[in-house]
Amino acid sequence: MAQHTQAARNGKRKAPDSGHPESSLQGCSYPLRLSILKNALTAAEKKAGEYFLGNPEAAYLSITEVAQTSSLGYGTIIRFCQKMGCAGFQDFKVLLAQELGAAGRAGKAEQPDSVSAHTEKMRSDLRNTVNLLDRKALKKIAASMVRARFVLVAGIAGSAALAHGFNYRLSRVGIYSAACTEGYPMAIRAATLKKGDVFFGMSFSGATKDLVNAAQIAKREKATVVALTGFIKSPLGEVANETLVGVSDRDPFSCEIFSNVPRDFVLDLLFAEICGICPKADELIQKTFEAISDRRI
Known part of the structure; x- marks a missing residue:
């Protein structure tokens, strides 16, 4: 039982089976994953989703610190991370860190015109659909x-x-x-x-x-x-x-x-x-x- 609890706290669980829809989310952003999977989440998991959406700096926190600051349970955090297509919390933190990096690059980059921005959005949607x-x-x-x-x-x-x-x-x-x-x-x-x-x-x-x-x-x-x-x-x-x-x-x-x-x-x-x-x-x-x-x- 102690080993099971420790594994949960470390966020080390078996990765989603390849037959599950969540396993095909590779390359999708965190906000997109949260959007297309929202109907598959419990009330507690939706709370976790909103927490991470509003606190992307959680990428640099331990699972214990996240549990303390969010009032979420360890099990809820792990289940949520797995539903997002990640093996566990550590894997999910990598996804969040990538989001922070992308946001930083976008802030420094020159803003494209509306046609270019819309074109890139369509390309992104089609890539994610594939x-x-x-x-x-x-x-x-x-x-x-x-x-x-x-x-x-x-x-x-x-x-x-x-x-x-x-x-x-x-x-x-x-x-x-x-x-x-x-x-x-x-x-x-x-x-x-x-x-x-x-x-x-x-x-x-x-x-x-x-x-x-x-x-x-x-x-x-x-x-x-x-x-x-x-x-x-x-x-x-x-x-x-x-x-x-x-x-x-x-x-x-x-x-x-x-x-x-x-x-x-x-x-x-x-x-x-x-x-x-x-x-x-x-x-x-x-x-x-x-x-x-x-x-x-």
């Missing part, structure tokens, strides 16, 4: 859509445009699908799904009530449920058979507006995977192109 991409899930989802009798693509508000856009792409390779962007029709369409069909729900928060309700109905009807969200864990993700994540490292008030870029990137990757395994993809894209070619000026 780091978190579950490639096995991507392949499974593509295969299930190619095999499906019908794919219902669902998204509300900010995700509606994504739903319509992806539905259009599916139609170009002959996959029978429809986009639905309103709650009542979405629930009705979900109730008509069958085993072998796919319900593809898109929501940045993963907590849109009408979308989660429709996903639950589709799951009850034995359809495969796929989620595309901005968080590793969410109510929609809990229902889904497979989840894809598009990361946006922004404040909570603007991230939903800007989040479509990384999520659309994930949809590009998914569609490319579909085209790679759909036996007549090239032929159907050419055929559908010819069907609308005379509509162009």
Whole structure:
């Protein structure tokens, strides 16, 4: 027991298993990790997250000093560090120290213009999205859509445009699908799904009530449920058979507006995977192109 307690105080625990989503956080900043994992944290762990966010100088404190100044328990600190993708507190302190160094360099550097700053933000979001991409899930989802009798693509508000856009792409390779962007029709369409069909729900928060309700109905009807969200864990993700994540490292008030870029990137990757395994993809894209070619000026 004493050895166990001492190990906890030193922050030396087994690193997260590679099969866990947290293990793919390499390269993600601490604020981003805290954002995309917030739904996976307990109340005490969220308190730890806020403490470290407001006190990055904790990188130079011992775990005992952090426990004393924050009123957090040793176990809470260790569990929080592991959920952030770190082996323990010592590993987490390295992450915090890197954040302090980056903040210092940013303060000394010449501030870029808005276009350059936004471009770099998009690059960062895409890099983080690739780091978190579950490639096995991507392949499974593509295969299930190619095999499906019908794919219902669902998204509300900010995700509606994504739903319509992806539905259009599916139609170009002959996959029978429809986009639905309103709650009542979405629930009705979900109730008509069958085993072998796919319900593809898109929501940045993963907590849109009408979308989660429709996903639950589709799951009850034995359809495969796929989620595309901005968080590793969410109510929609809990229902889904497979989840894809598009990361946006922004404040909570603007991230939903800007989040479509990384999520659309994930949809590009998914569609490319579909085209790679759909036996007549090239032929159907050419055929559908010819069907609308005379509509162009």
